[in-house]
Amino acid sequence: MRAVIATEPGGPEVLQIADVEAPVAGPGELLLRTVAAGVNRADILQRQGHYPPPRGTSEIIGLEVSGHIEAVGEGVQGWKAGDPAVALLAGGGYAELVALPAGQVIRPPEGVDLVTAAGLIEVAATVVSNMDHVHLAPGETLLTHGGAGGIGSFAIQYAKGLGCRVATTAGSAEKLDLCRELGADIALDYHDDWVAQLKEATGGRGVDVILDVMGAKYLDANVRSLARRGRLVVIGMQGGIKGELNLNVLLSKNATVTATSLRFRPVEEKAAIVARVAETVWPLLASGAIRVVRETRFPVEDVRAAHEHLTSGANAGKIILTF
Known part of the structure; x- marks a missing residue:
C-alpha cells in the first residue's frame, strides 16, 4: 500500500x-x-x-x-x-x-x-475529553488559545453550546472576526497584552477554564489569568516544554494546572x-x-x-x- x-x-x-x-x-x-x-x-x-x-x-x-x-x-x-x-x-x-x-x-x-x-474526530475527542476532565459548567468562562484553528474553533462552539462565556486569542483581524462569528464573546490579538485585556473584559475576575495549546510560553500568563478555583489544562507544546510556575499565584487562587494527552x-x-x-x-x-x-x-x-x-x-x- x-x-x-x-x-x-x-x-x-x-x-x-x-x-x-x-x-x-x-x-x-x-x-x-x-x-x-x-x-x-x-x-x-x-x-x-x-x-x-x-x-x-x-x-x-x-x-x-x-x-x-x-x-x-x-x-x-x-x-x-x-x-x-x-x-x-x-x-x-x-x-x-x-x-x-x-x-x-x-x-x-x-x-x-x-x-x-x-x-x-480528533478535535472533537480532544475538546470533549478535556472539558469533561476539568468539569466545564454552564455559566463559566472558557479561554481557548488559537481560536481560528481546528481545536480552538471547535472549542468556541462547544463551550457556547454548553452555555458558557468564551474568550479566545488569535493573530490577525481576519481570524479574530472568525472567532467572533463562531460565538466568541471576547476575542484578543495575542500580539497585544492579552492578559491585561482579558482581566479588563472579565472585570478583574479572570476565567474559570483555559484550554491551552501553547505550553511553556503561556504558562505564567495563563495562571495569572485564572479566576479563583480556575483550571488550566495544557494539551499542546507549541510554545515549548519547560516553563516557570509561580506557585504563590496558584495557591492564592486555589487553582489547578493539569495536562493531558489523547x-x-x-x-x-x-x-x-x-x-x-x-x-x-x-x-x-x-x-x-x-x-x-x-x-x-x-x-x-x-x-x-x-x-x-x-x-x-x-x-x-x-x-x-x-x-
Missing part, C-alpha cells in the same frame, strides 16, 4: 510517498481503507522527531482518518465491509489502509461528507471518548449547533505543502489530506 513516510526527523522535505506492507485486522480490530486523513500539530512534532508514537504503534504519521471498512477482525460486531467510518488513531493515518481497535471507530456524523469527517491513553479510554463524541457531538453537527468552520484539502501527494501551510500562520480551520 502507499503511505507517507518520514525518511528522518526534519522539515516537510523528509516526507515522501512509499510502498509499505499493508496492515491486517487482528482480533477486535477493523481495517479501514482511507478516504481522507486530518493533519494536526502533533503530526508536525512527530515529523520533527519530538513526538514519537506510543510503543507498538505504527511509525506512520496521522491521528485521524475517514474511509470505508475493508475487513472485520475476529470478534467484532456491528460492522461490515463497505461501511463508512471515521477513526481516532495513535498513528498510521497517512496511509491507504489502517488497522485499529474497533472501539476507536464510529460512523460519520449525519449530513457531513466523508472527507470533512476526517478532520472532526494519543497515549489506553484503548479502553479512547473507546469511551469516541463513544461520547458519537453520543454528544455528532447530533450537534447534524443540527447545525456546531458547524465545520473552514477546511483546506490537499491530495496526499502534496503532503509537504499541507505541513508547510499548517506552520505558515495563514491557516484557519482544518487541513485534510485526500486519498
